[in-house]
Structure formats: structure tokens, C-alpha cells
Amino acid sequence: MEFLQTLMSRRRFLQVTGAAGAAAAGSAALPRLAGFSTLSEVHAQPAAGSGQTVITKSICHQCPARCGIDVYTTDGRVHAIYGASNNPISNGKLCPKGHLGTYILYDPDRFKGPMKRTNPQKGRNEDPKFVPVSWDEALQVVADRLNALRDKGESHRFALLFGRGWGASCAGLLGDFGKLYGTPNAGINHSSMCSDGSKKAKKATDGNYSYSAYDYRNCNYLLIFGASFLEAFRPYNYLMQMWGHMRSKSPKTRVTVVEVHLNTTAAAADRALYVKPGTDAALALAIAHVMLTEGLWDKEFVGDFADGQNRFKPGQSVDPAAFKEKWTHGLVDWWNAVVKDATPKWAAGITTIAERDIVETAREFGTTRPAIALFERGPTAHSNGTYAGMCIHALNALVGSLFAKGGLMYQMSPAYGPPPVKVEDYLDEYARSEERKKYPRIDLVGTEEWPMASNMMQEIARNHLAGKPYKLDTVMFYLTNPIWTAPNPQQWEEALKDVFVIDTSPFPSETAMYADIVMPDHTYLERLQDTPTYPFEGWPMAGLRTPAIKPLYDTKVFGDILIEIGKRIKGPTGEYYKKLESTENLLRHLAKGFADSPGTNGVTDFESWKREGVWYRKPYLWQQRRGEFYEWDGQGYNKLMKPEEVKAKLFKTPSGKFEFRSGYLEQHAEFIHRKLGIAQDKVGYPQYLPAKYTGGGDLHFITPKVAMHAEGRGANIPTAIALLQPTMGGRKTVYLEIHPDTARKRGIGNGDRVRIKSAVGSIEAIARYAPGTRPDTVVLPMEHGHWAWGRWAKGRLPGHSGEVTANQSDPISGLANYYTGMVTVEKA
Template identity: 30%
Template sequence: MKLTRRSFLKVSAVTGLFAAGATQTKPVLNAFSTKTSASNENKEQGEWIASTCQGCTAWCAVQIYRIDGRATKVRGNPNAKANHGHSCVRSHLGLQQVYDPDRVKQPMKRTNPNKGRDEDPQFVPISWEEAIDTIADKIIELRDNNETHKFSLWRGRYTSLNEILYGAMPKIIGSPNNISHSSICAESEKFGRYYTESYWGYADYDHANTFYEIFWGGDPIATNRQVPHTASIWGDLKDRAKLACVDPRLSTTAAKSDEWLPVIPGEDGALAVAIAHVLLTEELWYKPFVGDFKDGVNKFKEGETVNEDDFEEIQTHGLIKWWNVALKDKTPAWAAERSGIPEEQIYRVARDFGRAAPKAISFSSPGSSMVVRGGYTVMAQAALNGLVGSADNEGGVICGAEDCPVNNFPEYDYYIDDIAEQGNSMERIDHGGRLELPGLKDSKSGGTKVTNSVADAINNSDPYDLKVVMSYWNNFNFSNQGTDRWDEALAKIPFMVHMTVNSAEQTHFADIVLPCPHSMFERLSPVRGSNGNLYTHLHMQNKVIESPFDIRVDETEIPWMLGEALEKRGFSNLIDYFRNEFADPETGKHPENGEEFNEIATKMYTQPLWDPSVAKEGDTIDGWEELKRIGTWNSIPYRFRQKWDGNWGTETGQFEFYSETLKIALQGHADKHNASIDDVMEATLQTERGEMAFVPHYEPAYRVGDENEYPLIFTEHRSKLNREGRSANLSWYQEFKNVDPGDEAWDDVAKINPIDAKKLGIKNGDDVKLTTPTGSITVKAKLWEGTRPGVVTKCYGQGHWAYGHIASLDRKKQIARGGNNNTILAPVHEAMSGSGARHGGQTRVRVEKV
């Protein structure tokens, strides 16, 4: 600010008046306050209490400020290293969730025996005793009829106590059908890294030391995982590194990157293999990791095969096979025709990426991998990290995690009787492991629970009907593609229990509704999160407030109460397991009620972390009370190159470009069905055969719907404000929805490129009907250049018809605010991993002005 002579005189005059006035006595309003001067006292009104936000799978440590028993503010826990002591906007939204007036406040039961979306459940309040007794009667009936396999436990989000409810309880009752939501979350991205480097888990990246990053369909400063970590170092990352974002939508990350590659949805694989082609033909691979030609002369030439004996690999296996089978013809010109990205941009990104080696990151995410045939796409993305030597290397990709020393829960095999053993031996309800759904988690056929196939199994009674379902922290007929299938399936289930914080679409079909605590504010639980910022961690959820509602903890208190009720009916195995096998590590006391059971289970699980006598590498915490107070335990930083020199865990012990690990897994799956690997490739909708099955390769995008009838491609994305799909009933979510590029507050918009809109005669703000072979929804049109021509993109999260007074325009009439993407998304899978294919444009759409 410039200070002129005139303004200087004004400031001097005012300063002089203030100095003079400060010495004069003025009238004091003693009737309002006896204090006559400012006080230096700054006493805290309340206290900060540690907890954990589970608004995404980062599971960040937070602190909550409590005043007079009420949660008033949230911040990152300064003791947490994975998120730099920060939290993102999702954690703050939790304050509106916990005090949401639409919460389930007490147990309820259905009085209308008819089920269907058009049926009023006619819920009435009941006691906890009546609710638990009713559930126990249904389970005993299954056991009396040797039908325990027709019991199923459905899990959505969870804490580290989930192995009690999700793991032990179904097995002791006698059912193989504990069904997780994981396959509709992220299993496909794990597939790529497992079959190159034997790591099945969420990735972590050394953002602080990298020089180049390619984000494949990810938006890490807004959604995906580790948002507080990524956002907090983004400025430094942007100053130091070049960034490229591959996404048909101009996301927040794309807008802040050096390169935006608006790929045709589902064609990311073409880009990935073309980049690999450039790295090899232009001798940009990282030789200290990969190796080199024995004579030092690069023989990777377009269209030419290479003799395997001419190349000597160091940390990798099968590079020459990969080149000969899948890469030699995959030039940037070839990729440009398929991906819609200019040839020169592909060259530029590939060269810059290679020159940054080994500090270069290929960052996979669900946006590009959760597509039909996405398994081989994400393998190609992972293989790029091998080519530039960034796998398990500084400035690159973390291939595993440091140890988080926690205890396993006690074994329960002793409590599985003959009836339960017979039930546990039955085929699972989800079809995982069938020929067309390998679900090859950890090389095991059927290793993935294929969530979205459960609806088809119920509707077709294949392999049998379910009779009793208990579910928690989920809303499957909203969050799975093909929602109408789920409505039909839920209506067929004779008895369903929904354990939840808010009633929602799935609750509409329940027979018993049980109110549960909000995880961040009302329960004591350990949460072992995914690694981030080079740290493995465990955070604590503390009971920050006393809930005004009659709630019970889903993973501990409810199974305890059910165990007691089953004991009264002659089946004591479940409660015996809880009473006999769980004991306080400090006192040896066994639990006598559900609340004690919850605390003892938490102490047992975390005991190695808070017990100073247990040797470990990481934070030293002096006792149980200190762990609760601090709220987090951090490992030592990740030590790179642990897997180098033959320790990758693959079949060859090397980083695999030609995956012997996948070859064995596929052969095992094929043998299980008396089939060939080519038969598996055909059944899983892959286009390639033979050796292609074992290498990262290009698979063309799979589309549902005829192009003439459905001329555009539909894609979706997640909101920065989206707490795992549970934010729509919050005014803050609706009011600030326009923080997402292209979106609008208090609305639900389909973002259409103006070029396409002009052809269709659609103007900005028009009501439009989106129709696919699966269904239709009506939303507003938003003309936006940030959507690639030929593509319609829309945020996920709106379209609730049974959630709350803000999420729905009219709950009583079931009028949703906007549309649910899953109503129009085709219920197809990335079959190799068992993942739902919900992101990458496999569904074609027709847009019509209403």
C-alpha cells in the first residue's frame, strides 16, 4: 500500500487522537460488566478429543472439540504423520451427520408384510430386547432346518473390530456368506499391482520426492485417497514436478496439472502401452532396475521382435516377452486413434516421464481401472513404474507397508459345530470364483466377494435363496449398478436387518432397523488405515459424545446381545466365544456385557501398540489411556528397496512384466472349471488370447448399448464433499456442491460439452432425461467445456428417494433430488478382479430434453 503525504497526515492525526484518548477517563457501563480492561486470560471452553474420520478410505486421524458434551469443531490430529496433522472438508461434514434430525433413533420393526418400493413399511418403535429376540428366533429356525448357509452378513464401511461381526459370527452360525462392499470400491486397481509386484492393497506414493506423476483417472487433491496428505504438499509438488492427468473430465487435479489428457473413456490402456512403447524404443527405461542389452545396443524397434537372450534383466522378469507379445506395434500414432489423445502429446508425456526416472509415478485409481477389461489396463499402468525403476524406490511407488503390530482376534474354530461346518461348506451366494467371475484376489479363484452379483443370485435363486440377512453401514440398492435389480432382490428376502445411522433406500426393505453410532463421534473402536505419506498407522475412534439416541455398536454390542439371546434358545457357541476367548490384557477380566466386550476387544487388538514392553518400530506409547488420548500410532517411515533383489513375492521373485503369478492363478481357475485359459478369457469378455493373458496389454473399451440408439458415453466421478456416499442429507454438502468443477449447488447436473448440446438442441439449465439400456434418470443439463465431446459426465451421490429431508425433494412421495447414477449404469464387472465396473464409460447414454 502506498502512503501519500495526505494519508500520512490522516493516520498521524488518528494515532494522536487515540494516544490522547487513551489517557482520558471515559464512562464505564458497569451495569453490563464489572471488567474495565482487557484480560490476558484465554481459558479453553472445552477439550480436544482424538477420533478418526472414515469419510474415505484414507481414514485420517482427527480431533474433535467438545463443549458441554457437544461436538462443535473438527481438525486434523497433529500427532498423525500420514496426513500431516490435517483433515479435509469431509471430516467437517461429520458434524452435521451426527446431529442429523433424520437419524434412526431407536429400534424399529416393519408391520407391513408386503415389500416393494411402492409399499409403506409401516415401521413402529420396539425395544432392543424384542428386536434381538426376533433375530435370534430367525437364526435358530435356520439351524433347526440345516439352512444356516441361507444366513448372510453384508458389510459396508467398517472398523478394525469388523472381524467379530463380519468374520466370526457368520462362521459360528454356519454361513459362508459374509459379503463385503470392497468389490464396488477398488479391487480392480489392486489387481494391477498384485500381478506385477505381488501387492494387494491401496497404493502409497512418495509425492515429496518425485519429479513426474501421471494420474490415471484420479483426482487425489479432491477425492480418491489421502486427500489431506496430497493437498497439503501439492504446492511443493507442483513447484518441483511435472504432472499429467488422464481423465475425460477437467477435474480439480486436471485443472492444476501441466498436462490434461481428456481420454475417450475406457481407452486408458492404449495410452499406457504406447507410453511403454516410447520408453523402450527411445531407450528411456531405467537400466539400473530393468537391465540392458548385453551389447549395449537398443534393439527395441517398431514392429520388430527381440531375442530374449540378447537382454539381461536385473530386478524384472519377462520384459522381452512383453515387448514381443504386446508392445512392439503400439505406437503413439496407434494409441491416438483409440484414445483420442494427440500423438505429439503422448510422445511428450512419455518422454518427460522417462526422463524423470526413477523418480516418476504412474498413479492408478478406480477411474481408469473399474471398467470391463480394466484389469489389464491397470497392469499396464503398474508396469510403467517397473520400466522407470520407481517401484519400491524413492520418489516412486511404495510396494507394501511397514508393520503395524496389532493382535489377531482369537480363533473360533472350536465354536463351529457340525451344523455350522456343513453350512460353511456350501457355495457362496455371490458367484465369485465362477468361470465368468474369477475374482483373483491374492491368486485365489473367488478370492473377491463379488457384491453386485448378489442381487442376481437372489433374483434367480442361484445357487439358493437367502432367508435371513443382517447388514450394516451399507445401502446396496443405491450404491450398486442396476438399482432396480436390487430393489427386486431385497423385496424377495423374507427377513432383513439393517443396522444403520440413517434410514435409506435399503432400510425401506428391512424387517428390523437397529440404530448405530456415528463412527467419528459415538463409539470406541480402532481403525487401522491404509498407509500414507510413507507411514503405516492406526488411529482411535473415541466416544466423544453421549448420543441422545438409543444406539448400540454394530460390530460388538449387537453380536453380544444376539449371542445372549441365542444362548437362551439353546445355542451358546457365539456368546461362549465372546466370554471365553476375550479378556482384558491388563486385568485378565472377561467381558460381562456388550459395552465391556467392545472395550476389551479394542484393547486386545491394539495391545502391542500401547504396551511399552512390546518391541516395535514406531511411536512409543505409554499405556492404554495414552493411546486413547493421543489417538494415533505411527510406524517408522517406509524403507525403500525392501523388495529388490528377489524379494518381490511373485512366482519369480522379480517385478513381473510377464506375470508368471497371473499365469498360475489363471490356470488354477481354468482347471477348477475343466476349461482352458482361453475359455476364461472369453468368459470374462477379454478380446485377446494366448500369451496375452499373462502380460499387461491393451483391451478395447467395452460398451453396453448400441451407438446409434445411445450415441454418447456416460462417465461418473466423486465429489470433494462425498463422505462415502453419505453426505447428501447435509445442507453443507448441497450448499457447497459447486466446489466440484462444473457442478451446481443444490442441484444435480449432467455435464455436456457445448458441441454435443448444440447438436441435441439442449441449452444450459434444461431438464434432460438420461437413458441407457439399464434405466433412466432426469437431471439438469450443464453445458461445460470441461467434458470431452461425446461424453456425458455426472457426479455420484444424488438421487436418494428414501434418505432424508434434504437428500430427497419429497421423502413421502419418494421424489429424489436429482438422479442416482447407478440407476442407469449397466451391472457389469471387471471380472478378473471381481470389481464392479462403475467408472469408465462402459455404458452408452441417450440425452433428451424433457
């Protein structure tokens, strides 16, 4: 690739060629078993004739799981990666993509150092004509630009956008940078293009804007709505371990999967229900209807009728005074307004799932305790997504699984110490001024347009193009590639043509091809970085990435890039970052908190954290048993909690209970009524709303992630490409899954090249007959379609799914509606 050849000075060329042998790093042979004896641990073997092997404790980067890894380095070359046996997530195991770190580290298409653009023209087919520059020059160019904006009173025109934020040493720095510099746009997260729908549904019902943690080990029933449990749910490696445990323990955990196609999870489950996309809420409501009419709710948690007689009858209202609630709020109101009419027959007509299957699922779920209703992007990536998530989460309340053994809870934060310097001490008059408060975020979060959303990254490109609320001048990207990941990315290609772009990717992403300055981050095996765990078993945990190898090239860890820019900003901001010094200094201060909260594994300071690779502290501090909440007192769950304690620590809702009538949503009743047409007195109830489908086609278009997705980096790794779609047998491409009957009606044969079209655009793909896919739905896993990123990623079929996906979002959560699109498919 011509532009890559322009990157390297003679010194960098020698670095590249010197590492060429490392690019072919392979897995070491396993030790030979003696007879029938077993191995307690497997160790990588150094290559013949090599020197000493060093094992570095670190954290994987292939997905959000944060699995502990042991990285084997011999003579400065990483040659193997295994799951760390001392890490509670990995337990000595890794998922199929865990070994890809060596390929990422030695990717020949990596950026080798900082660069600047010399071609002023920007576009998909424009060579940036990057030339190498020193780090001092790159940092000063950026700092000069930011200082100039601040001098003009236009600091709000700088935005810092990020994707997978890992911890205090990277994403945790962005908010403080925004405060000190004076922009509301640092940083804006990609959560609105990830899974904000599930978090907002939980915020509306139990008061926690967070991902759930789960006690799978003790769960006896899993009802999975579109969560791709055995493909891409988090933490994936641990879930595979728990699947084996759940399916072999006694009693065996029963599993029902709600999906649109036969994926690995559905194939392994006891029952698969193939739901019409966007109708999950109707199914969940019908399950609740059966549970209530048949008396299957957890009375010790929810409450009961005063006289013990079940008055929940189909179609009949109930006097709220007849029911005494315990840890829920608004159950009878919800029944009267929504659930009494949500019969299995009604739901069958909407979802196309047979009425008998709905009833059987409801009875199983309602009688098999502990049970969990688990959901993610599948049901929430629609215009009705928050309400769908609320309907599903309401089932967890009905079975009393919240904070219970075998149920779900929320992750505790690590016991970090304070940073070495306080932001508040370095805010100057400019940063504190009322003038700064006049400028809203570029994504309009917090305004009347998106008052409830937390992030709206997908709105930034079109807002900039329209000058609404203003035009951006400079944008910096960290671990996000919106030209490829956003719906309707064509808008980003236009928007970034007249913006000064700073990219920190180690790889030639699509966004990097629009960059004016490239300041490449280390790959994860070269980084020092904290990784607090979020969706696991509830008790707090924080991993530490420690460099397994000196940086191969002239790169810097992102946290230090930002700190070095900060040091060059005029005034108190520069002084703040000089005091902060470096990410290592920050991490050493954070680790001081472990002295007062020593880890269960003995970690008490930075050095022991580095040695173990992880700090964690068991147990989880709270548990609900038979409708009472208890706090850990050092010996057991012996301290009975008062209602006000439950409200402060667990149910952070206005009522201090799980809310079937959401006080949070009722605070925004006028907005929800205006956006979704719901009567203001009913906005608080979990309910079914018909999805607003986009695209103008006749087939639903679903774009799930797969097990080898590797946070997007797998697209330039041949071994990941070959294994990407195992259910369809893909090797060089990702197939469009289409039902044989649907295909034949369109004259499409198995293996034909097809064109997928919507009102947004068109792409091409290879069709593969998939009898396990709904006839009204086509499925195209989101991975290929890159026009940059590297030699193996570029130009590979199918086209990018985002190019036929409209930019529509759920008004409440702001989650992009990736699964609401409708397309036409024809033979190309």
C-alpha cells in the same frame, strides 16, 4: 416425514427435543490475531457462558483417509472439529468435508433406536411403519431367526454385507462370525463396487493384492490416470497437503493428468490428456513403447541388453536371450507380443490423444525421476479394467519406482496383539462339517463363474432372484446401501422384497426402507473403533475412534451389535462371544501388541492409544536403491536383501519379480480366454482390449465422486449439497456436464432439464455446458438421486446414476463397470 414420526416413544421424543439446540451447532469464532503474530495452533472457543471444553482425539469418517481429528465438546455438545496436529495424515488440517461430523451427529433424520417393520409390503413407495422395540427384543428376533436357519441346516442362507470396513473391531469380526455360524456369506465386502480393479492389477504384476502407498514428498513426476487426485483420491486431506509441497518444492513435481473432463486435478496440472473412456491401456502401452525404443527405462532395476545396444525397434521382435533382466520378468516377451506394435500413432487412433502429446508425455515420464504412474477407478471400471491397470502399473516398473524413494510401496499392518479368544477353539461339528463346504457364496466368488474376483456384491440381488446358487433368507447390512450404490439397483429393490432385512445404518437409507429390523449404529463421533491405515506412506499406523460424546439416542456400535447377536446363538458360538465380551475388550487386547512394538509417538498400550488417538511406527522397513533392495537394521537401510527375502516380503509373484508376463493370470488362462477371448499363451501380458460398452446410447456416461461426497452421507447435509460441484457452480443440484456442441446438436440449452436414457432405465437431470468435457462424453457426479436417506436428500435432482448403469463387471477383478455405460441425452 411420516415414517420418522412413528419411530419415537415418549422417551425418545424427549431425547430428540432435548438435542434440538445442538442440531444448530456451528463453528466457533477463531481467536483474534495480535498484530502480525502467527498462531502455532488454533483452538475452538466454547460458547459464551458455557462450561469446560473437552478435546477428544478421534478419527474422521468422511472418506477412507482416516485423518486424526480433535473434537471439541462443551457441556455435552460437540461444536467444532479440527485436524489433529499429532496425526501424520491430518497434520492439524482437514479437507472441506472434515467439519461435517457435527451435522451427521445432529442430523434430525437419524434413527433414534431399534425398530421393527409392521408393514409387510415392501417397495419404494411403501411406508415401513416402523415401531420402536427394545434392544433385547431386536437382538433376540435376529438370533432366533439365525438359530432357526442353523437348526434346519440352512445357515448359508444368511448373508452379512458390508461397505467401509474400518478395522478389527467391526469388519474384522465378520469372517469369524461366518466360520462359527456356518455361512460362506459373512462378510461380503463392497470392494467390487469400489476399486478392486487397481488391487487386482497389482496382484497380477507385483503380487500384492492391495492399494499402494506413495512417497509423494520425494516424487518429481506424477502421471495420474483417472484418480481424481484433488477431488476424491485417498487420503484426500493429505493429498492436498502434498500437492502444495510437490508443486512448490525444487525441483517442482510435474503433473500430467489423463481424464475425460476438466476437473480440479486436470485444471491444476501441467498437462491434461482427454482420453476416450475405456482406452487408457492403449495410452500406457504407447508410453512404454516410446520409453523402450528411446532407451528411457531404468536399467539398474529392469536390466539391459548384454552388449548395451538397444534392440527395441518399432515393429521388430527381440531375442529374449539378448536381454538380461534383473527385477522384472518377461519384458522382452511382452515387447514381442504387445509393445513393439503399440506405437504412439496406433494409440492416437484409439484414444484420440494427439501423437505428439503421447511422445512428449513418455519422454517426460521416462526422464524425470523419481516418477509415479498413479491410477484408480477411472481406467479400471471397464470390462478391460484389470489389463488397463496392469499397463499403467508396468510404467512404474519401467522407471524403477517400486519400493524406491519418491516411488510407491505397500502399507504395513499394525502390530496388534492376539484377540482374547481363538475362533478355532469354538468351532462345533456343524461349523466343521463337510456339508457346510458344499454351499458356495451367494455372489459365486470362488466358483467357475468368478474364480479370480474377491467380492461380487453387485451379483447378489440377481443371483437371489434366480435362486442361483440358492435363495437367501436373511441379510444384514453394515455401512452399505446397495439399493442406491449398485449398478442397476432396480434388481435390489425386487430382491429385498422377499428377504428378511436387518439394517444397522444410523440413517434412513434406501436399504433401511426395506428393513424388517433396524438396529442403528452410533455415528462416528459416538463410537469406539479402531481404524488401521492402508494407503499412506507405508509404515504401519492405526487410529482409534474414541467417543466425543455419550450416544444421543438408543444406538449401539456395530461391533457390539454383532457380539450381542453372537452371544444368543446356541452352542459354542454363544460361548465364544461371551468370552470376547465387547469391542472394547477386543481393542484392549489388540493394543497389548504395542508393548513390544512401541509407537514412534510413544503409544504402548490402550490408554496411551486413546490419549494420542493414533499409533504409528516409523520407518518403512524396505527400500530399493539403484536396483538393490535393502532392509532397515535399526540405523538405516543397510541390510542387503536376498532374492528370496524380496519374494517373501515385497514381490509376491511366482518369479519373485515384477512380472510383465503374469504367472498369476497364466494360472487362469482358460478362464480368461473364455471370458475375454485372449489366446491362452498371451493372457499374462499387460495389453489393450477394446472395452465392451453397455447401455446402447451414443454418449459415454461417467459418474465420478467429488470432494464433498462424504461417503454418501453428504446427500442429507445442506452445506455439503451447496458445495458439491464447485466447477459447475451447483447449489441445489448436481449438473450433467455436457460439451456445448454436443448439447446444441440435441437442442439442449444451458440449464435445460434433460432425460438420460440407457437400456437399463432413464433419469432426469439439469444440463450445464462444460467446454472441458469430451464431446462424446457426459459426466454426472454420483451423489444425488435418493428416494430416502433424509429430508434434504429425498427427491433431489438429478436422478440416481445407477439406474441407467448396466450390471456388467470385469471378469478378472470383478469390478463393476460404472464407466463403460453409453446413454442418450435429450431435452425433457
